[in-house]
Amino acid sequence: MVKVKLPGGIEKTYRENTTVEQVAKDLGESCYDKAVAGKTNGTLVDLSFPLTKDTSLSVITEDTPEGLDILRHSAAHIMAQAVQRLFPGAELGIGPTIENGFYYDFRLDRPLTQEDLEKIEAEMSKIIKENLAFERQLLRCEEAIKKMGEIRQPFKVELLKDMEEEEAISLYRQGEFLDLCRGPHIFATGRLKAFKLLSVAGAYWRGKETNPMLQRIYGTAFFNREDLERYIQLLEEAKRRDHRKLGKELQLYSFREDCGPGLVLWHPKGARIRNVIERFWCDEHYKRGYEIVYSPHIAKASLWHTSGHWDFYRQSMFAPFELETSQYLVKPMNCPFAILIFKSETISYRDLPIRLAELGTVYRYERSGVLHGLLRVRGFTQDDAHIFCTPSQLEGEVIGVLELAQYMLSSFGFREYEMELAIRGKGEKDKYIGSDKNWEAAETALKRALEYKHLPFVVGEGEAKFYGPSIDIRIKDALGRGWQGPTIQVDFNLPERFDVNYVGPDGKEHKVVMIHRTVLGAMERFLGCLIEHYAGAFPLWIAPTQVKVLTIKETHADYANSVKASLQEKGLRVQCDLRNTTIGYKIREGRMEKVPYLLIIGDKEVEQGSVSLRSREKGDEGSLSTDALLVRLEREIKEKL
Template identity: 60%
Template structure:
């Protein structure tokens, strides 16, 4: 170190704004503390809270301050890890008694004290032995475990603020006083290193922002998100329910939700027929032996319900549809000319999900997959995958999901025992998916250990109101089940060949998709999906006949309309329709009755004035068209 130039010195030559807001620097592409060194002539970039990396450093320091506060109040607490995450940070602790929400308030107070103390944050680079000495002296077993796994030969960095020292690569803010606005949000149990075989630590979640205004804005956003929660909207809009008496994770679709689901399914079916799919139906149960052949009994048992005896034979409720489609495939000798065959089914499956993971419609035990199995020749595989990617993209965009993330889910290289089939077949399948992604130029991440037991997949994640990701569409390439069921087709060469299977969904499941859709639209569905598209609101009862007549005309034109003849004021009915998120409110009084018109009020927009009824019907019909015709 010694004679090097520090980032802080360089910072002095910048403008006031940068000096005030810089949190960390990027030197030669590497993040460096403001107190760190800059080699002669190296390019330096100052990062603020506006940069994702700057934000992460800020919140990482907040996590350290949290840990320091916890150690002050609970000296016997053992430190786990404490990174910055999207929208905040957390820190894991081993404590004798879990933290209560009241404890959080006290910890937050202590954090404020630490900020006020303006403790300088210092980086120390130490040898492995020195690091061991520091953390065994401080009684931090988890830190020692981490040290023992750090690569040999490289210096180990620690950060120190006041009496607190943490093992950390950094970088960090120069002083605790740089933290301005933060809040602890929740406590939760979390397994050490994310492994349920390890002991459970207590995790404190928090968030931090550059200003109190930003923090308040974020907290407000969280509140807003709660208002879009599909569980709440599902009840308010009378879409669905779930029942303690009926069992957890099982959904009951009410008329409104049922209608939306049916509209989506109709749209889905029509689009599949257009794209060369055939629609099939299969049963809900099958003999245990079938599930042994498919491999489910051995590889998927934890997710399946116990057998039921029928005439002394064991049957299982289906967790997947694939074996059924395979049986149908085998009813004829297939020719290479028949392929590809694309068989789609809205197939209802039942899976055992551990009780703690259930979540409204987004994680349930009985659900309907918009499933399909494509049987094709190996030379058709790539084109078929691309076709499915196109369809998935089209479906998601049709419902307004513009952003989603793609993951190439492959085997866990450390644990190949979890999957059926040999390496060669898996490589072929993975490559086919990878090539299709590359041909489409789609960005993706690789998820090791995310593959299904019978094959790798491209998994598409859509988000709920709180930004939590849920796996929706999935495209899986499978060489294994065709092998296990000895599927064949007669080739051009007169010999039997093995087809390849693609398992896929393009929405995911009706339950999960609708759950996300409700939150996506905050319950205000586009006109084509609104259970009630227009409500006619007569001003007084002398307008009832005219209102009923208008209602009939709307219905004849194929518009889902209601007439609100309740003995209430206009403003009451308007409010009611707005709360129910009905897109069109047609107010009719003397003026409208005498001119054959209605006053059009649009949801969330307000009164748009009177128009002749023919014009109104045309407008609503145009807006109610399916997404495919836009």
């Protein structure tokens, strides 16, 4: 007999070799129907797993993330089986689950097409109908290698050769298909009810650029069709929110082939949004004790030799050019300029911290395949700042930056973001510059600042830049892809290289500590995420056009213009639509432009000296006076609603 500890403190005894499935059945019909796998002493196991000793056990059901993960993993196997049936000789790479689905990598003798995906889906449906059981088998490593060699799976053999210390290798078989896999899996292929293959893309074997490129098929799976439908709708909603689509529709910005890839042209409406944000940004920085500076777009190459960028970053810089007798470079970073400003006079410890902020436009030669709308470009404006302080001021400054970053993000309605503390990798100290003492001090300061602010974060070991640790904040786009926005980096490198000092109380020179930081990231990337975040429907304080005045007849033009003038006088961004067309048409256009407020002007309004208000959120709200409207709008702007 074995004792089984179940969730909720229940303990039961079963005969030895009772399976997880039998326990689930014993726990009741509803548990059994939804059971996918089990978890004994923290390890996931198949439903067919026999209990041989006392253990804790929980049944993994359909409605848990783990259950879904198992289903998707099995879906990946079923897909691989289908591919092997349709493409005999296909070599398998790996096939894991990912956040919203799964993928599997294959080496095939020809590229896959969209039609192939449909055929593979059809074959998968057949396999599901066959309801093949997933059978687990344990082999010694050399046996597994032999087996994978026999069925001509060189990638699997390669994987196995790295697993030689492991005692036993588990393989899973369903029908004629055999795969190396840790498991667990669903009981049989028939359990998969709802799946869809989404796309094909190239992927390097084991993620290494020098390895052969395999074909990766992405797909997703759910326990029922409704969930799958919901997910597909989510993808479509994401497409609607895509900043590249909205940017065009709302005439915010463009890229032109004759201008160059990754180089943004900001159209008037996009520029208005950017201007609102930048003004807000400047005000907030002055309030918090920053000074704002400007620096040139090009500088002598020697500056970048001193900074070390030429040595470490050259491949991402635009080529140097000669002017008079000197080499010049387009700047990829703003930091050297801040340093030169700092160094332009002798600084006492009494002057510190000095915070120099700059909306600095930098140019980086990003590889062609990585460009992505506004989110990854070749010319962009960092909302940069460099803080020069003493070691003892470091932690307090980091806290100040965290507060500012949080305030900025929350002002734009970003509630969800991920924080990472990027620290040195262990055992590769030569990759980093600076003393152990400095690193430890900086890592501690960053960590303590995060803890002080009670911010959840993950530690990214080995993710630090060569010159110092950092806190990186990732914000998400419509598809949930994370993009690095705000970042706080401690730097020991540049103060050394540029010999940046202050005079201490002892009258001697000391090295400053330098913090590089952004609180939005870059204007381009931030705007891109912002467009998707609001799906183009910007809150009043950001909207490029805040109010549109629509006339019913041409005779209302004078009154409409006077309404516009009185709103404009209060700083509102107002447009009139005086065209000779129907009111329905003008409203439709205003709606599609996502203007927060439309004012309809007809005989009634002219007579009463009022406006008829139509809000983006509520529609027709009836008439009110211009003054009452102003009060409402000003409040909404002030509170950034």
